[in-house]
Amino acid sequence: MKTANKTKRELMQSAESDMQKLIKDMGLSDREKLALTCRILFDKGHDSGLAGQITCRSEQNNTFLTQRFGLGFDEITAENLIAVDQDLKPTNGEGMPNPANRFHTWIYKEHPDVNCIIHTHPTYIAALSMLEVPLIISHMDTSGLYGDCSFVADWPGVPVGNEEGVLISKALGDNRAVFLAHHGQLVTGRNIEEACNLAILIERAAKLQLLAMSAGEIKPLPAELAQEAHDWTSTDKRNKVNFAYYARQALKNHPDCI
Secondary structure, three states, X not given: OOOOOOOHHHHHHHHHHHHHHHOOOOOOOHHHHHHHHHHHHHHOOOOEOEOOEEEEEOXXXXXXXXXXXXXXXHHOOOOOOEEEXXXXXXXXXXXXXXXXXXXXHHHHHHOOOOOEEEEEOOHHHHHHHOOOOOOOOOOHHHHHHOOOEEEEOOOOOOOOOHHHHHHHHHHHOOOOEEEEOXXXXXXXXXXXXXXXXXXXXXXXXXXXXXXXXXXXXXXXXXXXXXXXXXXXHOOHHHHHHHHHHHHHHHHHHOOXXX
């Protein structure tokens, strides 16, 4: 057996190399990926009526794609997404975005590496947010959020003002996620795939935390191993492979979205 004497690091690098060589990307447009993300998250329990926004930067400078206000996640298609400017005005004059998209504009302005933002109020995140406790990452499956989720303890009210944009953008810092007390979650990504995966991950983390808290005291992960797992699950290729699986699931249930 040729690999019996290889170190874990060498085996991890080999697996990453194989993923790059052997697993092809789906070749979807950003519009298609964003519409699929809406349907994926609808199926994963992120639907909360018309609450929540999913956005990504568009090709035109200082604009982003988002869903039309009035449509649920399960109604979004690649065609009915709209592009809006930093004042939330549609570039083609049609429809309107969710007014709460205002805090997205601040994140895009202050965090140039962010290309996709997802804000939702899924059930377990919403329930945990009512306790005013930070998200605890203590399981291998959710290690992608280890040391990568900020906590906002004070609810600022309806997030349609610039104040909320400043608050949330500052709270994000160098992390990819924010857990908002009495509110919900916000995740960001360098691309749509990364943000979609983190949105699914953060709701699972909240569910596991609530279950664990009901049974006893949550024990911490060893920091070095947790960081290793975070980095292993956070590569661009891993994000794209995960997203492709979720996309195939969504297309079975929602073939009309793209």
